Amino acid sequence: MQIAKRMDNVQRSYIREILKVTARPDIISFAGGLPHPDSFPVQGVAEAAAAVLAESGSEALQYSTTEGYLPLREWISARYARQGIEVSPDEILITTGSQQALDLVAKTTIDRGAPVVIERPGYLGAIQCFSFYGAQFRTVDLTPLGVDVEALRREAKGARLFYAVPSFQNPSGITYDEPTRREVAAIMAETGCMLVEDNPYGELRFMGTPVAPIRKWAESPSVLLGSFSKVVSPGLRIGWACAPAELMRHMVTAKQASDLHTPMFTQRLLHRFLVDNDVDEHIASIRKRYGAQRQCMMDAIRKHFPECVTVTEPEGGMFLWCGLPEGVTSEHLFHKAIERKVAFVPGCPFYVDGTDTGFRLNFSNASQDDIVEGIARLGACLTEELAR
Amino acid sequence: MQIAKRMDNVQRSYIREILKVTARPDIISFAGGLPHPDSFPVQGVAEAAAAVLAESGSEALQYSTTEGYLPLREWISARYARQGIEVSPDEILITTGSQQALDLVAKTTIDRGAPVVIERPGYLGAIQCFSFYGAQFRTVDLTPLGVDVEALRREAKGARLFYAVPSFQNPSGITYDEPTRREVAAIMAETGCMLVEDNPYGELRFMGTPVAPIRKWAESPSVLLGSFSKVVSPGLRIGWACAPAELMRHMVTAKQASDLHTPMFTQRLLHRFLVDNDVDEHIASIRKRYGAQRQCMMDAIRKHFPECVTVTEPEGGMFLWCGLPEGVTSEHLFHKAIERKVAFVPGCPFYVDGTDTGFRLNFSNASQDDIVEGIARLGACLTEELAR
Numbered sequence: 001m002q003i004a005k006r007m008d009n010v011q012r013s014y015i016r017e018i019l020k021v022t023a024r025p026d027i028i029s030f031a032g033g034l035p036h037p038d039s040f041p042v043q044g045v046a047e048a049a050a051a052v053l054a055e056s057g058s059e060a061l062q063y064s065t066t067e068g069y070l071p072l073r074e075w076i077s078a079r080y081a082r083q084g085i086e087v088s089p090d091e092i093l094i095t096t097g098s099q100q101a102l103d104l105v106a107k108t109t110i111d112r113g114a115p116v117v118i119e120r121p122g123y124l125g126a127i128q129c130f131s132f133y134g135a136q137f138r139t140v141d142l143t144p145l146g147v148d149v150e151a152l153r154r155e156a157k158g159a160r161l162f163y164a165v166p167s168f169q170n171p172s173g174i175t176y177d178e179p180t181r182r183e184v185a186a187i188m189a190e191t192g193c194m195l196v197e198d199n200p201y202g203e204l205r206f207m208g209t210p211v212a213p214i215r216k217w218a219e220s221p222s223v224l225l226g227s228f229s230k231v232v233s234p235g236l237r238i239g240w241a242c243a244p245a246e247l248m249r250h251m252v253t254a255k256q257a258s259d260l261h262t263p264m265f266t267q268r269l270l271h272r273f274l275v276d277n278d279v280d281e282h283i284a285s286i287r288k289r290y291g292a293q294r295q296c297m298m299d300a301i302r303k304h305f306p307e308c309v310t311v312t313e314p315e316g317g318m319f320l321w322c323g324l325p326e327g328v329t330s331e332h333l334f335h336k337a338i339e340r341k342v343a344f345v346p347g348c349p350f351y352v353d354g355t356d357t358g359f360r361l362n363f364s365n366a367s368q369d370d371i372v373e374g375i376a377r378l379g380a381c382l383t384e385e386l387a388r
Numbered sequence: 389m390q391i392a393k394r395m396d397n398v399q400r401s402y403i404r405e406i407l408k409v410t411a412r413p414d415i416i417s418f419a420g421g422l423p424h425p426d427s428f429p430v431q432g433v434a435e436a437a438a439a440v441l442a443e444s445g446s447e448a449l450q451y452s453t454t455e456g457y458l459p460l461r462e463w464i465s466a467r468y469a470r471q472g473i474e475v476s477p478d479e480i481l482i483t484t485g486s487q488q489a490l491d492l493v494a495k496t497t498i499d500r501g502a503p504v505v506i507e508r509p510g511y512l513g514a515i516q517c518f519s520f521y522g523a524q525f526r527t528v529d530l531t532p533l534g535v536d537v538e539a540l541r542r543e544a545k546g547a548r549l550f551y552a553v554p555s556f557q558n559p560s561g562i563t564y565d566e567p568t569r570r571e572v573a574a575i576m577a578e579t580g581c582m583l584v585e586d587n588p589y590g591e592l593r594f595m596g597t598p599v600a601p602i603r604k605w606a607e608s609p610s611v612l613l614g615s616f617s618k619v620v621s622p623g624l625r626i627g628w629a630c631a632p633a634e635l636m637r638h639m640v641t642a643k644q645a646s647d648l649h650t651p652m653f654t655q656r657l658l659h660r661f662l663v664d665n666d667v668d669e670h671i672a673s674i675r676k677r678y679g680a681q682r683q684c685m686m687d688a689i690r691k692h693f694p695e696c697v698t699v700t701e702p703e704g705g706m707f708l709w710c711g712l713p714e715g716v717t718s719e720h721l722f723h724k725a726i727e728r729k730v731a732f733v734p735g736c737p738f739y740v741d742g743t744d745t746g747f748r749l750n751f752s753n754a755s756q757d758d759i760v761e762g763i764a765r766l767g768a769c770l771t772e773e774l775a776r
Contacts, residue, residue, distance in 0.1 A: 001634060002502075007496060035450070046445070050434060050437070058425035058428055062428070063422055064623065096651075099646070099647050103645060107394070108395060128644065129645040234450060235449040246391075250391055253516075254520070257491060259625060265654065266654060
């Protein structure tokens with residue numbers, strides 16, 4: 001059996017491997033990127049499923065168009081309009097989670113060896129996905145206000161695309177402020193590098209001032225990705241890509257070859273859920289929950305972590321980032337933490353150069369009791385490691 | 389904006405473009421590959437959806453493992469065992485339709501320029517999918533008993549894989565007999581070429597003697613693909629790949645990067661449907677329906693088509709193939725047929741060399757009244773074209 005050479009570039013997802021270790025019920029895990037299960041609108045989904053099957057069962061169970069269910073694309077378009085962003089339903093492709101949107105962008109735009117700019121640290125699912133197509137990574141550091149724009153201006157020249165998660169970034173929790181967003185838009189137009197803006201957490205702001213996607217200020221063609229995974233359910237696997245017409249045409253072709261179309265049943269069910277329920281109220285309850293859990297984690301960190309460990313202060317989303325003092329590696333810390341039955345994701349997979357000076361904590365999935373206990377255990381590990 | 393060079397190799401799916409023309413309600417279409425909507429077990433799916441959400445809503449709506457829902461993989465494994473085929477659940481990857489299984493096989497095994505053997509005519513979704521990865525196609529003709537084994541022996545040497553649909557092939561409707569299957573298995577072992585056996589229609593035999601997948605006689609590592617699209621519902625988008633451990637490991641990594649996992653809700657719902665219902669009885673009713681529709685189409689063809697048009701006689705599945713006499717092209721015929729409000733898929737997209745000497749008819753989707761009327765119209769077109 002011969003395996004394609006492209007597999008040499010790709011690591012099996014580190015996080016998914018880690019999740020197997022951390023799924024043990026006796027471990028308090030801050031490792032995964034899971035929404036809190038109590039946030040899933042099970043009853044609303046059940047009602048929507050029953051209604052769709054009763055009213056249009058044959059259509060819901062039949063093959064359908066690659067572009068996706070039009071009323072769902074119209075709903076997304078209307079929601080963007082509320083943020084002052086114009087995206088027509090024709091510019092929206094429904095995908096099997098926003099991970100597939102990322103894969104389709106990569107499949108249609110990245111040639112082997114093409115320079116691709118990513119944030120440092122960056123979303124490991126994007127690193128993995130781009131690696132399949134032979135991307136040559138260039139990285140730009142993050143500051144507390146977003147990407148380092150001077151570095152971006154340098155690295156974007158001649159690059160195929162810049163992949164960014166400007167709101168509540170994964171893994172850092174950092175959010176680009178408005179001046180940084182405007183500057184990024186300008187740099188993209190100036191350099192001809194295409195922005196691929198991933199915004200799965202944008203609706204999950206629990207403090208601070210809302211800011212629109214960079215797309216709002218874009219002066220050149222760009223791609224904007226979205227997802228229902230964090231605001232309704234990841235198990236439905238529904239995301240989307242907004243792309244300019246020329247790229248959309250290619251992405252539709254790529255999606256045809258990838259999986260024909262996203263399940264029609266889940267698309268119709270989701271649309272029905274969105275129109276039959278108060279989505280804003282539902283999202284507000286998720287924000288409230290995650291805001292409280294984030295506060296609980298920050299308080300516990302201040303209490304238990306040594307002062308030399310730096311911590312980001314996210315205003316939304318699901319993650320925060322801890323920076324380690326020199327001499328401590330997060331991978332070593334990870335093994336110590338597992339012994340104490342607490343888990344996180346070490347920094348390494350978020351870097352393309354093997355850097356390992358921090359780690360990611362998720363605050364959306366665990367209960368407040370587990371957050372308090374888990375952070376105390378982690379604090380004890382850190383204290384021990386720093387004493388060595 | 390820069391588009392990846394691989395897009396130069398790929399045609400937008402011809403069929404999906406054609407389906408847009410043929411979706412007009414006044415056209416009798418034999419073009420698509422759609423199951424009959426009356427065959428969808430809407431009530432059973434509704435009951436399964438309600439049960440899954442009531443009993444395990446949080447799990448059904450959460451992220452899950454890339455490999456797929458274990459009880460569903462166990463169900464598939466047990467069903468293979470009934471055919472004398474041993475596939476452990478660990479060798480099964482649940483995919484977003486079997487089209488994705490095909491894409492993952494291609495992504496993990498095909499390097500640019502790698503020789504890939506396909507049937508002639510062949511499944512256009514495979515041609516499109518392999519084109520993305522730069523496959524160099526080699527073709528082997530089909531005979532009424534299956535692939536031409538002498539040609540296969542020649543072309544398989546040095547090829548990366550042989551993609552085949554041995555039962556009720558798409559587009560021809562041809563089924564490999566048992567001696568041909570055994571011979572194919574031997575040729576694969578002899579040449580080191582990997583068999584990728586696609587079997588979406590295998591359960592849909594309405595006449596003749598059942599024959600197991602080639603996998604049963606395989607002497608070397610091979611891949612077997614399956615789908616619930618034709619026996620339960622295509623709108624759920626659930627298929628699978630059986631692959632040897634080494635390849636499976638890479639395919640799981642590729643699936644992580646492609647869409648993380650197939651929706652957990654639809655996987656659990658499908659499994660619940662399968663265990664709560666008499667699936668064999670359900671499939672028997674589909675077989676009976678398609679058998680009757682196929683007979684209706686064959687009878688109408690004998691009545692209305694000129695004798696020089698050849699026709700395959702499928703014992704199952706959803707398609708038959710008509711061969712045209714020299715001088716008549718199916719693309720020209722297609723336009724004439726559309727004028728008379730009847731549609732089919734011209735031969736061209738099933739060939740990598742532009743051959744256009746036949747066309748595909750689907751008999752699963754139209755009513756018997758429409759089949760009688762549509763074939764009469766098509767017969768009139770053919771008679772007119774041959775008279776020119």
